[in-house]
Amino acid sequence: MELYRRRRFFDLISEIEEMEREIERFLISLKEGEVKSRCMEPLYEVIETPDEVVVTFDLPGVRREDIRLEIDESRMVLEAPCTAHPLARLGRFEFERYRTEVSLPLDVDVNRVTTKYKEGVLEVRVAKKVKGYRIKVE
């Protein structure tokens, strides 16, 4: 029993270490890509509500009118220049714009989209595509 517990404990530790290595590999390749393309991947988050897919992007230093957003049924592409901002130069590196492509968790209705931009955070709400038929519950 004791041996089993110790094995389980060490398995857990190695799983956590492997996850941390995976995260580090991802962050290194992300950063390399950003520096080479002079293009920053904005922080973003995808949340699902019962009726909508809500995607928020953190876009500090971007003017509302400069945001370019394209949506199709399964993805969202966001692009915005950040050269107007003095901090487009971060440390040793310089960046020209934000760009990211977000895969949506399910198909959406591109005709029902609302957006809100407040204090550098863009919120895009897209209605889920209704599939199937309503069944009457007896």
Next chain:
Amino acid sequence: MSDATAPFHIDMKSAQKKTSIIEGFPDVGLVGTIATSYLISQLDSSVVGHMRLEDLPPIITVQNSKIYEPCRLYLSSADNRKKFYIAYSDVPIPLSGIETLASVLVEMSNKLDAPNIISVGGLAEPTRIDIERPQVYVISNDEELMRLSLSTGMTAPLENGFITGIKAALIREANLRGSRVLIALAQSHFRYPDPGAAAEIVAFLNKLLGIEVPIDPLVREADELKMRLRDLMRRTASHLTQLPKGLEMEQAPGYIR
């Protein structure tokens, strides 16, 4: 001579006994990081110690061609009268290092006879974009400290729910060793740096500690800060997903109230 393997080091020559410690390690919305780094920059502050974690890979911070430990202790003073320590980290604390760091911090506070540890941070709020002024929630293991923070008129008590991560470890460790801890959390974005939430924390600390740190520059420079903190936020968020942070948006179960 200092012990190179010790978990923390404090320059006791410049130490001020009976001085509270403010902690703001990277967490939700980097609220603690923003608030504490802003206080450090606005007040007369100097590095007086550091914490060393075995679980942290070898990292040093370089600032203006000077070398620092990533987890360090500042002594800050307002008008050379009101003094307090600030525990700060440039890097997120790995899951495996959270309990050790909490224990080290409480040990430091005992060594310094610190009357309180004030732990500041963010509380994930999914509707943050619609909130003009984030609410600051407080919880303490000491009734007097709780009463004092509520009497500022800027906070609400955290009544039900959960706290996870460094703050939970800290309050647990403090309970074991009889230290007083106050946790102050402002409603915040989860994965985005939130200077607006940090500004509410600074406003609360102004009132609690009787200092007058201006809030306006923090709000004015929000964009610049957010850009600079983007990488740290991404790293911190990846660490936070290893913690049950979703619990902080849930209610404690059952009838017990």
